[in-house]
Amino acid sequence: MASGGGYIGRGAGLARRDWPGLAWLYLSNLVLAALASTALSAEFGSVLNTSLEAQRLAHGFDLAVFLDLLLRPEVTPRLLAPASLSFAIAFGLVTLFLTPGIVQGFLSEEHPRRGAFFQACGHWFWRFFWFAVLTLPVFGIVLGVLSLARDALLSWAEKSPEPRLYFYVGLGTLLVMWVAAVVLRLWFDLTQFALVHSGKFWRSIATGFRLLRRGCFRLFWIYFSISLVGWLGLAAGLWLWVKLPPERVGLAFLLGQAILILWLGTRYWQRAAEALWFREHAPALEPAVAAPPAPVAAAAASPEAPLPV
Amino acid sequence: MSRCDTMPRVPRARSLLLAAAAVFLALGAARAQTWEQAVNPAAVYSADGKPLSPRVVHYTIEAKYNEKAHTLDATETLVYRNLTGQPLDTFPFHMYLNGFQPESTWAQEGHRDFPTLEWSEKNRGAVNIQQMTVEGMGDLTGQLQFIHPDDDNAGDRSVVEVKLPKPVPPGASVTFHIKFYDVFPEVVARTGYMHDFIMGAQWFPKVGVWWHGGWNCHQFHLNTEFFADFGVYDVKLTLPRRYVTGASGIEVGSQDNPDGTRTVTWHGEDIHDFAWTASPRFVVAEGTFPGSAGPVKMRALVLRPHAAQAQRYLTALRQAMYYFDHWFGPYPYKQITLVDPDPDSRAGGMEYPTLFTADTNWWMPRGLLAPEVVVVHEYGHQYWYGMVATNEFEEAWLDEGINQYSETSIMDELYGPDRSLLDLWGATAGDTELFAHTFYVRSPDTDPITRKAYEFMNNGAYGNVTYGKTASVLHTLDGMVGKETMRRALHTYFLRYRFTHPTGEDFLKTVEEVSGRKDLRPFFDQAVYGTQVLDYEVLSVTSEPVNWWKPERDSGAVFRSQVLVHRRGDFIFPVTVEVRFDDGQVVRENWDGKDRWVRYTYDKKAKVVSAEVDPDHLIYLDRDLFNNSRTAKPDTTAARKLHNYWLFFNQWMAQIVSWLI
Numbered sequence: 001m002a003s004g005g006g007y008i009g010r011g012a013g014l015a016r017r018d019w020p021g022l023a024w025l026y027l028s029n030l031v032l033a034a035l036a037s038t039a040l041s042a043e044f045g046s047v048l049n050t051s052l053e054a055q056r057l058a059h060g061f062d063l064a065v066f067l068d069l070l071l072r073p074e075v076t077p078r079l080l081a082p083a084s085l086s087f088a089i090a091f092g093l094v095t096l097f098l099t100p101g102i103v104q105g106f107l108s109e110e111h112p113r114r115g116a117f118f119q120a121c122g123h124w125f126w127r128f129f130w131f132a133v134l135t136l137p138v139f140g141i142v143l144g145v146l147s148l149a150r151d152a153l154l155s156w157a158e159k160s161p162e163p164r165l166y167f168y169v170g171l172g173t174l175l176v177m178w179v180a181a182v183v184l185r186l187w188f189d190l191t192q193f194a195l196v197h198s199g200k201f202w203r204s205i206a207t208g209f210r211l212l213r214r215g216c217f218r219l220f221w222i223y224f225s226i227s228l229v230g231w232l233g234l235a236a237g238l239w240l241w242v243k244l245p246p247e248r249v250g251l252a253f254l255l256g257q258a259i260l261i262l263w264l265g266t267r268y269w270q271r272a273a274e275a276l277w278f279r280e281h282a283p284a285l286e287p288a289v290a291a292p293p294a295p296v297a298a299a300a301a302s303p304e305a306p307l308p309v
Numbered sequence: 310m311s312r313c314d315t316m317p318r319v320p321r322a323r324s325l326l327l328a329a330a331a332v333f334l335a336l337g338a339a340r341a342q343t344w345e346q347a348v349n350p351a352a353v354y355s356a357d358g359k360p361l362s363p364r365v366v367h368y369t370i371e372a373k374y375n376e377k378a379h380t381l382d383a384t385e386t387l388v389y390r391n392l393t394g395q396p397l398d399t400f401p402f403h404m405y406l407n408g409f410q411p412e413s414t415w416a417q418e419g420h421r422d423f424p425t426l427e428w429s430e431k432n433r434g435a436v437n438i439q440q441m442t443v444e445g446m447g448d449l450t451g452q453l454q455f456i457h458p459d460d461d462n463a464g465d466r467s468v469v470e471v472k473l474p475k476p477v478p479p480g481a482s483v484t485f486h487i488k489f490y491d492v493f494p495e496v497v498a499r500t501g502y503m504h505d506f507i508m509g510a511q512w513f514p515k516v517g518v519w520w521h522g523g524w525n526c527h528q529f530h531l532n533t534e535f536f537a538d539f540g541v542y543d544v545k546l547t548l549p550r551r552y553v554t555g556a557s558g559i560e561v562g563s564q565d566n567p568d569g570t571r572t573v574t575w576h577g578e579d580i581h582d583f584a585w586t587a588s589p590r591f592v593v594a595e596g597t598f599p600g601s602a603g604p605v606k607m608r609a610l611v612l613r614p615h616a617a618q619a620q621r622y623l624t625a626l627r628q629a630m631y632y633f634d635h636w637f638g639p640y641p642y643k644q645i646t647l648v649d650p651d652p653d654s655r656a657g658g659m660e661y662p663t664l665f666t667a668d669t670n671w672w673m674p675r676g677l678l679a680p681e682v683v684v685v686h687e688y689g690h691q692y693w694y695g696m697v698a699t700n701e702f703e704e705a706w707l708d709e710g711i712n713q714y715s716e717t718s719i720m721d722e723l724y725g726p727d728r729s730l731l732d733l734w735g736a737t738a739g740d741t742e743l744f745a746h747t748f749y750v751r752s753p754d755t756d757p758i759t760r761k762a763y764e765f766m767n768n769g770a771y772g773n774v775t776y777g778k779t780a781s782v783l784h785t786l787d788g789m790v791g792k793e794t795m796r797r798a799l800h801t802y803f804l805r806y807r808f809t810h811p812t813g814e815d816f817l818k819t820v821e822e823v824s825g826r827k828d829l830r831p832f833f834d835q836a837v838y839g840t841q842v843l844d845y846e847v848l849s850v851t852s853e854p855v856n857w858w859k860p861e862r863d864s865g866a867v868f869r870s871q872v873l874v875h876r877r878g879d880f881i882f883p884v885t886v887e888v889r890f891d892d893g894q895v896v897r898e899n900w901d902g903k904d905r906w907v908r909y910t911y912d913k914k915a916k917v918v919s920a921e922v923d924p925d926h927l928i929y930l931d932r933d934l935f936n937n938s939r940t941a942k943p944d945t946t947a948a949r950k951l952h953n954y955w956l957f958f959n960q961w962m963a964q965i966v967s968w969l970i
Contacts, residue, residue, distance in 0.1 A: 033959040041952035045945060052921055052938035054947035061735055062727065064742030066951075068934060071750055084959050091963040096970045132970050139969055161504035161590060163614050163652050163671055185968070242735040249950045256957040263964055 007222050011273025015265070017111050021102040022268045026261055028094040036080075036087035043075045060246045096132055100124030102268070103196045106275035120196075127201055128192065134205075135188050142184060146177045179220075182227075186219050187212045189271060193278040211281055222273045230266035234259055352559045352578040353641045354603040361641055362579040362808035365390050366540030370513055373547040373570070374587070379502045381491040385513055388484050389477075393519045396476035400485075401456065401526035402438075402469050403537075405511035408529035409434030409494045409501075412464025414457075418531035422768040434494035434501060438469065438514055444484040446474050459528045459763060467529035469514070487514055496654040499666065503654035506588040506612075509546075510661060511535065515582070520700065520810060527702040530763035532771040534694075534701035534708070537581040539808055547572040548587050555610045555646045556585035557662045579641070579808065580662035581698055586610065586648045594619035598630045602639035605630065611649040614671050618680065622647055622667060625684035632685075632719045636796045637692055638803045645691065647684065658683045660690030676733030678724065682740060686716040696807040704813050705762040705771075710779020711799070711816070717741040717780055718792075741784060746929050748777020753932045754840045758782065759813055781929040782836045788927025789832070790824040798823040813837070835880050836930060844878035845902070845922040846936035847886075852916035870917035872909045876902055878932065887924035890915035897924070917941055 015022065047069060048054035056062040057069075069075055101121040105112040112120070150173035157169040191208030198204060212219070237259035244252055353361055372383035391397050408415035411428045419426065442448045449471050456470045457463065477483040491512050494501040500510040517526025518538050527533060542558060550571045558577025565571050577583060591610040598605045607626055611619040626647055634640060646664040650656035657668025665687035669680040689712040693699070699707035720729035720740040731738035752773035755766045765771035787795050802811075802819040817833050835841040852870040872888055886898040886907075892915035900907050911917070921938035923931060931937060 029960050029963060033956050033963060036959050037952060037955045040955050041948060044951045045943075045948035047935050048947045048951075049943035049945050050940050051935045052919060052940065053935045054944065058944070058946040058950060060727075060737055062742070063731055063736050063738035064747055065934075067743070067747050068750060071747070072933070072935070084962070087959055088963040088966040092967045092970050095967040099970065136969065158653065159504070161506070161651065163612075167672070246735065246950075247946055249946055249953060252950070253953050253956075256953060260957065260960050260964065263961070267964075267968065 007218075007273045007276050008225055008269075010276050011222070011226070011269055014106060014272040014276060015269045018102065018105045018272070020114065021098060021105060021117070022261075022265060024098055025095065025268070026264055028098075029091055029260065029264065030257070032087045032091050032094070036083045039083065040075075040077060040080050044069070046074055047072055058247050096128055097121050097125055099192065100128050100196060102271065103192050103275065106272050107193060107196060107279060124196060127195060131188075131191065131195065131201070135184075139181065139184060142180055143177060146173070146180055149173070150177065182220065182223055183212070183216065186216070186223060186274065189274050190219075190278060193275060194282065197278075197282055207283070211278065215277060215281060219274060219277060222277065223270050226266050226270045226273065229269075230263050233262040233266075237262070350559070350561060350576065352576055352643055354639075354643065355641070360579060362539030363392060364540045364579065365392055365538035366516060367543075368513070368540065368583065369543045370583075371545045371547075372513075374507065374509075376505070376507075376549055376552075379493045379507070381493070381509070381512065383489055383491070383513065385487040385489060386484065387487065387516060388482055389516060390482050391477045391479055394479050396478050397483075397519070398473045398476035399524070400471050400473070400483075401458075401517040401524050402471070402514040403511070403517065403526060403529070403535075404436045404438075404455075404467050404469050404514060405529050405535075406434040406436040406491055406493070406500070407466040409497045410464075410466070412462075413467060413529065414460055414462045414465040415467065415498075415529045415531055417462065418763070418768075422531065429495075431495040432497045433492065434497065435490075435492040436512065436514065437490045438487055439490055440486075440488040441471060442486045443471075443473060444486070449473070457528060458526065459530070462528075465528050468517075468526050485516075489514055496651075496656050499650075499654075499656040499659040501654075501656075503651040503656070505590065506651035506654055506656075507586065508648075508650060508654070508656045508659075508666065509585040509587075510659070511582075511584075513583075518700075518810070525700065525702070527763070530702075531768055532705075532762045532765055534705065534762070535582060536698075536700045536702055536810075539579055539581050539698070542575070542577040542580060542583040544575045544577075544583055544585070545572050546575070546585055546587075549589075551589040552587040553589065553591035553593060553610060554585060554587040555591070555608065555648055555664060557583045557646075557664050559606075559644050577662065580695070582662050584661035584664055586650070586664075586666075588612065588651070590614075591649075592616045592619065594623060596623045596627065598627055598640075598645075600630065600640050601634050602641045603643070605640055605642065606644040607647070608644060609647040609649070611647075612651065615649050615669055618649075618669050618673065621680060622649065622669070622684060625681040626688060628681075628723060629685040629688040629719065632722065633689060633692055633715070636719075637715070637800050638807070640691060641696075642691075645688070658687060660687045660694050662695050663691065665690065674733055676731065678720070678730050678732075678740075681723075682716065682720060682730060682744070685719050686712060689715045689719075692803060692807075697803060698808065698810055699812070700810065701762065703761045704759065705775045706758040706779040707811075707813055707816060709775045710758060711783065713745060713776040713780040714783035715799070717745050717784070718787075741780070741929070745777050745780035745784060746934075748773045749781040749930070750932055751777070753778070753842045757838050757840055758836075759838055778930075784929040785836070785927065786820065786829075786832075788925070788929075789829070790820070790826055794824045795820070832882070835882075839880075841880035842878035842932055843880035843882055843928065843930045844876075844932045844936075845882075845884055846875050846877050846933070847920045847922060847939040848873040848875045848906070850888075850917050850920045850939050850941050852941065855912055865914065867912050867914055868916050870911045870913065870915075872917065872920040873906060874900065874909070874920070874922060875906045876904070877936075880930070882928070882930075884922050884928070885924060886920060886922055888920045889918045891918050 053065060056065045070077060098121055101117040104120040105117060153169050153173055154166065157166040187208050190211045191204050194204035194207040195201065237255060241252060241255055355361055367388040369386040370383055372381050374381050407413060409432055410416060438453060441450050441453060452471050453469050455466045456468050457465050458468065496503045500508055515537055517524045518536055525536060546554060547570050548554060550565060550569055554573050556575040557580055558575045560573060561576045562574035563571060590613045592613050594609040594611055596607040598607055607623055609619055609622050611622060630640060642663045644663060648664065648666045649669060650666045652670050657666050659666045667680060667687060668683045673680060693712045694708045701708055717740045726739045726741060728737040729740040730743055752770040755770040756774050758774050758779050762771060798820045801823050802816055806815055821827060821829055850872050852868045855867045855869045874886055881902050883899065883901045886900060888896045888909065890913060894915060898909055919938060919940040923937055
C-alpha cells in the first residue's frame with residue numbers, strides 16, 4: 001500500500017495531468033464573480049474616478065475614507081449581497097456539473113479527452129445533483145448539532161472571568177466541527193467515486209461509508225496535508241499582498257488570483273489523491289471506468305437508479 | 310531576687326505568640342492612629358492652600374458590598390452648604406440606579422431606540438432609601454416623593470425629592486443622614502458587576518445642583534450623563550479581603566476585619582462624584598507623572614489576563630497627561646486611577662472624578678490604537694467633565710464634544726493624522742477622520758449640537774452630533790483661527806471656568822476673545838446653534854480651445870478652462886478653490902460661498918488638470934469630501950482596487966460554498 005505521502009505526491013501528478021478540469025473551475029469562478037461584482041465596481045467608480053480623495057484609497061487603504069464611501073447614497077453594498085449569493089449558488093452548480101467529469105478523469109488511467117469529459121459531466125449530472133441534495137441535510141444536521149454543542153460550551157466559557165477561555169473554546173470547537181465536516185466530505189467524495197465507478201446510486205453511499213471506515217485516518221491525513229498547503233499558501237499570499245505597493249492594483253489582482261487558484265487547486269489535488277486511494281481499494285474498478293459512460297437510458301433502467309436522471 | 314526571677318516561665322512557643330500579638334496590636338494601633346491622622350489629608354495641590362472649588366457638598370459614606378447578591382448596604386451623611394443666596398426647603402436627589410428598571414425613562418428611551426433589545430432581570434438595578442433624617446428636623450422618610458421633571462413617566466424613580474419642614478437659610482448648612490440599599494445590575498451603562506468585577510458608579514443618592522436660579526436635577530435618560538456640585542467625599546468601602554479596590558480620590562486607610570473583609574477608606578476633594586471598582590483579578594501597576602501642579606500618582610488596576618498591557622496603558626496615560634498639562638492646564642489632583650474592566654462587561658471607556666475605565670482585550674494588536682484612544686479620551690474628561698464640569702444633561706457637547714476634539718487632536722499629534730487609530734496590515738485610519746468626521750457624516754442635520762441630551766432624535770444622532778459634529782466644528786475652527794490659537798482658547802477657557810459649571814456661551818465667547826475674531830458668530834450660528842449642512846462640490850472642470858469653432862488646431866492653441874463650484878448645502882462658508890494646470894501652474898481662488906455657485910474661467914495655453922475645494926483639508930464640517938475635487942481625466946486605480954477586493958472575496962466565498970458539493 002502506498003504511504004500518505006505517496007498518494008499526495010501521485011495525487012499532485014494526477015491533478016497536473018487533468019489540469020483542464022481545474023482550468024474550467026477557475027474560469028467559471030472568475031467569470032461569475034466578475035459578473036457579480038461589476039455593479040459595485042461601477043458604483044465605486046462613479047464616486048472615485050474623478051475625485052482626488054480617492055488617492056487615499058489608491059495609495060494606501062484609509063479605512064475612514066472607505067467608510068465615508070460606504071455612507072454615500074450611490075454606494076449600496078447591501079443591495080449587492082443578493083448578486084454575490086446568486087453567484088455563489090451558480091458557481092456551486094457549475095462545480096456540481098464539472099465534478100463528474102473530473103471524477104471520471106481521476107478514476108481513469110488516461111487523461112480524458114474534452115468530449116469524454118463533458119459527456120461524463122452531462123451523463124452524471126442529475127445523479128450528482130440528487131446526491132448533493134441528499135448530502136446537504138446530512139451536513140446540516142451534523143454541523144447543526146455540533147454548532148448547538150458549541151454554543152452551549154461558549155455560553156459556559158462566557159461565564160468564566162478568564163477571557164482567553166472563550167477564545168480557546170471557540171477555536172477548539174471550530175476545529176472539531178471542521179474535522180467532522182472533513183470526515184463527511186471524505187465520505188461523500190468516496191461515494192461520488194463509487195457512483196461513477198459502479199453507477200449504483202444507493203449502493204455507492206454504502207460503499208463510500210465502508211471505504212471511509214477502512215481508510216479514514218489515511219484519507220484524513222491526505223486531506224489535512226494538502227489543506228495545510230492551501231492555508232499556508234493563503235497566509236503567505238495575504239502577507240505578500242500587504243507588502244505590495246498599494247497602487248499596484250494589477251499585481252495585487254494577479255496575486256489574489258494565484259491564491260484563489262491555489263485554493264481551488266488544493267481541493268482538486270485532494271480529490272485526485274483520494275481517487276488514487278479509491279482506485280487501489282475499490283472492490284471492482286474496471287467496468288465503469290474503462291468503458292465510456294453508460295447511456296442514460298441504461299442507467300435509468302437499472303433497479304438501483306430510481307432517482308430521476 | 311529580681312522581679313524577673315519571680316515571674317512564672319512561659320513556654321517558648323507561647324511567648325512567641327504573645328510577642329506576635331503584641332506586635333500585631335501595636336501595628337493595629339499604629340494603623341488606626343495613622344488612619345485617624347489621615348482622615349483629611351490634602352488630595353489636591355492648591356497653591357494658596359484654599360479649596361479649588363466651592364465645596365457645596367460633603368459626603369461621608371460607609372458601605373458594605375455583598376459579592377454574592379451584588380448588593381450594597383450603606384449609610385450616607387450629606388452636609389449641604391446653601392450658597393444659593395436664598396432659603397431652600399426642597400432638595401431633589403438623583404437615584405440613578407433606579408434607571409435600570411423597565412418602567413424607567415432610561416429603559417423606555419432605550420426600547421424606543423433599540424427595539425430589538427430585550428429586557429433581562431439581570432439588568433435590574435435599584436437604589437432604595439430606607440431612612441432619611443435631617444439634623445434638627447427629624448425623620449423625613451415619609452416626605453420622600455419621586456418626581457419627573459422631564460416627562461410624565463410615573464414609573465420613573467430616578468429622582469426623589471424631600472420637602473423640609475423649615476427652609477435652610479442662605480449661608481447655612483443642612484445635614485442629611487441617609488440609610489440606603491443598592492442592587493447592582495449585571496453591567497448596564499458601565500455600572501454593575503460582571504463575573505467578579507464590580508464597577509460602583511452612580512450608586513448613592515446624590516443631591517441636585519442649584520443652577521441658574523433653580524434646582525437642576527434631571528431624570529436619568531438614555532443619552533444623558535451627569536451633573537453635580539463640587540465637594541468633599543469620605544468613603545469607607547468594605548469588601549471581601551481578596552478584592553483589590555480603586556476609587557475616586559486617594560486611599561487614606563485600610564483595615565482588615567475579623568469576618569474576612571477589608572475596609573478601605575477614600576478621601577476626595579474638589580470632585581463632584583465618587584466611583585469605585587473592585588476585582589480579585591486586578592494587578593496594580595503604578596507610575597508617577599511630573600505634573601505642573603505637582604507629582605501625580607498613576608495607578609492602573611489591570612485585569613490579570615491583560616497584565617502584559619499595563620505598561621501600554623501607563624504609557625498612553627502619561628502621554629495624555631503630558632498633552633493636557635501642556636496644552637490646557639494643570640491636573641491638580643494627586644492621583645489618577647485607570648481601571649481595566651472585565652472585557653465582557655462593556656464598562657470600558659467611562660469617566661469619573663480622578664478615575665476612569667479604559668478598555669482592551671488580550672489579543673489587542675499594537676497597530677490598533679483603541680486602548681490609547683480610550684485612555685486619552687477618558688483622561689481628557691478629567692478636565693472637561695471633571696473640573697470644568699458643565700451640565701451634561703443640557704449641554705453635553707461641552708464635555709463630550711470638546712473632549713472628542715481634545716482626544717483626536719492629541720492622537721493625531723502623537724501618531725500622525727492618517728494613522729492615529731489604525732496602522733495594521735496595510736490599512737490605516739486617523740482618529741479625527743474616523744471618530745469626528747465619519748460620526749458627523751452619519752447625522753449631519755438632525756439636531757443642533759446645543760440641544761439637550763435627552764431631546765435628540767435618537768441615541769445615534771446624540772452620539773454622532775455631540776461627539777462627531779462638535780469635534781468637526783472645533784477642527785474646522787482650527788483651520789479658521791489656527792491650531793495654536795484654539796489651544797490658547799481652550800487653555801483660557803479651562804483656567805477661567807474650572808470648578809464653575811460654565812455654559813456654551815462662555816466657551817464660544819472665550820474663543821472669540823482669545824482669537825480676537827469677532828466674525829465667528831455666523832459660523833457659530835450655523836455650526837453650533839443650527840443644523841445647516843456644509844457641502845461644497847466641484848461640479849465640472851473643462852478645457853476647450855478658445856477658438857473652438859475652428860476645425861484646425863495649431864500647436865500654440867489657447868484653451869479656455871472653466872471650473873464650476875457649487876454650494877450644495879445650506880451652510881454658507883468661505884472656501885478656497887485650488888485649480889491645477891497641466892503645465893504645473895496652480896491658482897488659488899477665494900469664494901465667500903454666499904451664492905449657490907461660482908464659475909472660474911481661465912484662458913491659458915495649459916489645460917486644467919484638477920480643481921479642489923479646501924485644498925488644505927481644513928474644513929472637517931464638509932459632509933462629502935469626495936465631491937470637493939474633480940479631475941479632468943478619470944483615474945480608476947482606487948475603484949479597480951476595491952473591485953479587486955470584492956472580486957477576491959466573492960470568488961473565495963463561492964469556493965467555500967462549493968466545497969459542500
